[in-house]
Amino acid sequence: MYNAEAEKEEKGAGCYQHTQMQKDLIIEKLKERGLRITRQRMLLLDIILEGECSCCKEIYYQASALDPKIGVATVYRMINTLEAIGAISRKNMYRVACSTKGACTVELDDDTICHLSGQKLNEVILAGLKACGEVSGQNIRSLALLPVNEPA
Structure with missing residues (x-):
């Protein structure tokens, strides 16, 4: 039988406590919705x-x-419910995987896949940064990618 609490305790006490606090708040909101x-x-x-x-x-x-x-x-209903109570946001869900040769694949939350060369990825990111007012004339020197759910 699956025991998530035992599995999380094995991963580390600090991580478990933080997740348990989130979990308790989410459960409370679900109960409030009946x-x-x-x-x-x-x-x-x-x-x-x-x-x-x-x-x-x-x-x-x-x-x-x-x-x-x-x-x-059941999964889709739960995701929709969690999104409705503000526990998660699917708006920016994506995964980026880049190879050492500069090729990059971007998978969007609707299962759309975009294949970008290293040069095209650089152009896309630079255009996005310019559109957001983050750069003015600079070029990208390096790029570091974090896991999807990790804050930047």
Whole structure:
């Protein structure tokens, strides 16, 4: 049987306490909306709070591996509910993977995939920075990518 709390304790006490606090607040908001806190909802919440999934399909694959009775509709409903209460935002969900040769693949939350050369990635980022007023005449020297759910 899946035991998320035991798994998180193994990963580190500090991480567990922070996640538990988030989890408690989210559970309270779900209860305020009149939702029951089911085993499947708890499982999905644990997977989402781990922050290792970038899309609903990944959440579904992890959840169905732990509980084959979970349907994809359950995952989407939970994601929509969490978004409605402000616990998560799918607006900026994306994953960027770059190779050592400068090729880059960007996967958007709607499963759209864009393949960019190193030069094209540089152009896209520079154009975005200019549009946001972050640069005026400078060029990009280096680029560091952080995991999707990690704050910059």
